[in-house]
Amino acid sequence: MDEDAKIYVISVAAQLAGMHPQTLRQYDRLGLVQPGRTRGGVRRYSHRDIQMLREVQRLSQDEGVNLAGIKRILELEAEARQLRRQVDFLRTLVDPGRRVFRADPTGNVVADRLHPLAETTPPRRPRWVPRQLTAGPSARHRDG
Template identity: 80%
Template sequence: MDEDAKVYVISVAAQLAGMHPQTLRQYDRLGLVRPARTRGRGRRYSMRDIHVLREVQRLSHEDGVNLAGIKRILELEEEVRAMRRQVEFLRTLVDPRRRVFRADPTGNVVADRLSPLADAPRPRPRWVPRQLTSGPTRRE
């Protein structure tokens, strides 16, 4: 079964989480857990919600974290998960063999040897010095 499927009514979710249903209502009001709602406004919890409820209980009882702290911890954990998903998505888009630029050890941006542009012929400058002692002249 899908861990995100919102199928458990509040009494079953409370039993699975080892809490009183009123505690789940309070956590919903505080935004610690966001169950889905039925048309009749009944709460439906997923297995993921139940895992979060167990984590809230563990942080509260074992680590002594207050509910405001727990809410912030859960928000930060979600941000980290979102960033990891974004990094993984970006990794699927970027092929390191096609990298065009990189930073050298001094921090300067340089064309990468693996880049198709690194080996491409470069256009000649519009001016070339006639001699080292004389200034640049324009080519016609």
């Protein structure tokens, strides 16, 4: 069964989560759990939504976290999951122990030519490096 399939009406979802349907409506209004909607506007919950409702209840009742705090916790957990997926993806692109970027003798950040991504990543001078430092010795003597 697909955990994200929106199949439960609010009365069934409330019963499975051990809550009153009005509580689910409040959580929906606050954005804590966002059920799907039918064309007629009827809320439909998935198995994952039911698990989320139980977690909200646990944080509220067992941990004493208020609803604003719970919303922030859920947002941060979702962001952490997304960042983990990005890190996992980036790890598939890079060989362990190999550098992608390095600093050249003048302090510029450049793509490491030994790395396969270096061919697609153009070197760039960081904005915070003064122009005199990257222009070479002759430019410094002319300006000064």
